[in-house]
Amino acid sequence: xxxxxxxxxxxxxxxxxxxxxxxxxxxxxxxxxxxxQVIRTGSRGLFWLEPMVEVATxxxxxxxxxxxxxxxxxxxxxxxxxxPHKLKxxxxxxxxxxxxxxxxxxxxxxxxxxxxxxxxxAHGGFKGLEKALAMKPAEIVEEVVASGLRGRGGAGFPTGIxxxxxxxxxxxxxxxxxNADEGDSGTFAxxxxxxxxxxxxxxxxxxxxxxxxxxQGYIYIRSEYPHAFRTFGRAVEACRKAGLLGTRxxxxxxxxxxxxRLGAGAYxxxxxxxxxxxLEGKRGLVRFKPPLPALKGLFGKPTxxxxxxxxxxxxxxxxxxxxxxxDFGMGRSRGTLPFQLxxxxxxxxxxxxxxxxxxxxxxxxxxxxxxxxxxxxxVQVGGPLGAYFPADYLDTPLDYEAFAQRRGMLGHGGxxxxxxxxxxxxxxxxxxxxxxxxxxxxxxxxxxxxxxGRETMERVxxxxxxxxxLTLIEDLCRTxxxxxxxxxxxxxxxxxxxxxxxxPEDFDRPRAHRAAAE
Ligand SMILES: Cc1cc2nc3c(=O)[nH]c(=O)nc-3n(C[C@H](O)[C@H](O)[C@H](O)COP(=O)(O)O)c2cc1C
Ligand code: SF4
Numbered sequence: 422x423x424x425x426x427x428x429x430x431x432x433x434x435x436x437x438x439x440x441x442x443x444x445x446x447x448x449x450x451x452x453x454x455x456x457x458q459v460i461r462t463g464s465r466g467l468f469w470l471e472p473m474v475e476v477a478t479x480x481x482x483x484x485x486x487x488x489x490x491x492x493x494x495x496x497x498x499x500x501x502x503x504x505p506h507k508l509k510x511x512x513x514x515x516x517x518x519x520x521x522x523x524x525x526x527x528x529x530x531x532x533x534x535x536x537x538x539x540x541x542x543a544h545g546g547f548k549g550l551e552k553a554l555a556m557k558p559a560e561i562v563e564e565v566v567a568s569g570l571r572g573r574g575g576a577g578f579p580t581g582i583x584x585x586x587x588x589x590x591x592x593x594x595x596x597x598x599x600n601a602d603e604g605d606s607g608t609f610a611x612x613x614x615x616x617x618x619x620x621x622x623x624x625x626x627x628x629x630x631x632x633x634x635x636x637q638g639y640i641y642i643r644s645e646y647p648h649a650f651r652t653f654g655r656a657v658e659a660c661r662k663a664g665l666l667g668t669r670x671x672x673x674x675x676x677x678x679x680x681x682r683l684g685a686g687a688y689x690x691x692x693x694x695x696x697x698x699x700l701e702g703k704r705g706l707v708r709f710k711p712p713l714p715a716l717k718g719l720f721g722k723p724t725x726x727x728x729x730x731x732x733x734x735x736x737x738x739x740x741x742x743x744x745x746x747x748d749f750g751m752g753r754s755r756g757t758l759p760f761q762l763x764x765x766x767x768x769x770x771x772x773x774x775x776x777x778x779x780x781x782x783x784x785x786x787x788x789x790x791x792x793x794x795x796x797x798x799x800v801q802v803g804g805p806l807g808a809y810f811p812a813d814y815l816d817t818p819l820d821y822e823a824f825a826q827r828r829g830m831l832g833h834g835g836x837x838x839x840x841x842x843x844x845x846x847x848x849x850x851x852x853x854x855x856x857x858x859x860x861x862x863x864x865x866x867x868x869x870x871x872x873x874g875r876e877t878m879e880r881v882x883x884x885x886x887x888x889x890x891l892t893l894i895e896d897l898c899r900t901x902x903x904x905x906x907x908x909x910x911x912x913x914x915x916x917x918x919x920x921x922x923x924x925p926e927d928f929d930r931p932r933a934h935r936a937a938a939e
Pocket of ligand 1: 728
């Protein structure tokens, strides 16, 4: 058996030297004339252990990490003969952080070669597509409705219902658009999936095409993701070569192909209508709704637009059945949520788990608390427009409705942790500043309101007429919520008002203005 060694090529691992480690391993093996395959994978999402190197043995894979180039000469005997090594982690699937997860979407990430059709298929890939090819479009749509899948991109709208609308629309051309703009703070699940298992997304987009009668898909990948862009493009090429994209896919009489596009580099281009404008080659301005993109979307045609994680959940739903998927989760939040632990956290990474785990379990049981070791003070969930929760909200289950009840939102599942050194007035100021920078400028509450909000918050921070200025902020937030055209302006009050409500002491003490919140 040829020795197989796995080294991640995910951006997180690359940032801490994975390429150098892979090169050092290859050089060391060549010098010792040892025949081996060094396979580049995605990341399993245990970032404090990256680069995590694995070797295939007769009893399964053995992991070592975090590996530095200087560790490589000593590591080779361990990889070859199982000799003891200080970085040995054992069977990666048995590491508690991974063992406690329920990976329906991320099961292959970090395990397979992301651009190998054979590897994907050997690990259960394309089963969903095979089933979909034998079904009528409406049957596929109803399977997705029955799974209870809700959009993972932020709003949580039921995916199957959206597809039903596109299926029912009459048009000569329909489109599938994958939103891979992933601009929320603390989020990286879309990127990890595109770098670690892009074919699950290709399969999901193809099934969506079969479901609604679309023959062309587009994926819009944020410009800050060059590795994801490259890996996804290579995976599309490999699928095309294998007859899984293009005309008569998988030997059927159906056509579907995917075009890969790099985004424009603005947060608002993640908003679906703005993304469509950008895809059409125009400036990323938000469109009025209605008409919904489902009826009049890309190039004016009926369009399914879904997040990466929504589309990537579909192959599993088709392969294992809607009920199996829906059996995970709680209430109206069915299936699993790949949530992301970031900020001041000891064990940052990707955790896929059924909805219902509490925020505290995510942050403490998986994340190990703050990296600084200082007391946790605030957690922001749902990106830069998400609410700040205080430590006594850690009992909130990760569930769309439970978060909404506490005036928060789950969004894309990004969890950003802050310790007790955080200044919440600075965070509130930053929310306005972020909105001002990223506003598309189409409507006044967002374009002007965000700038006035930042200025007013700066006056609060300087201790000028605090009570009056906070009343002004309250009024401004109400206007932004009620009168903004899209959720960028409409949700900016979430971080602002939650910070004021839960951390009032930070708004009642004059101090020198610091611009360090970001
Ligand atoms: C300002 C703004 C930014 C957004 N950014 C993203 C994004 O990066 N990725 C995403 O999938 N959805 C994003 N959304 C949500 C999309 O508009 C849309 O709801 C989503 O792509 C629909 O897919 P889903 O139903 O699968 O969630 C954003 C929304 C707003 C208002
Ligand atoms: S709320 Fe902001 S981003 Fe949204 S349409 Fe209005 S100006 Fe544009």
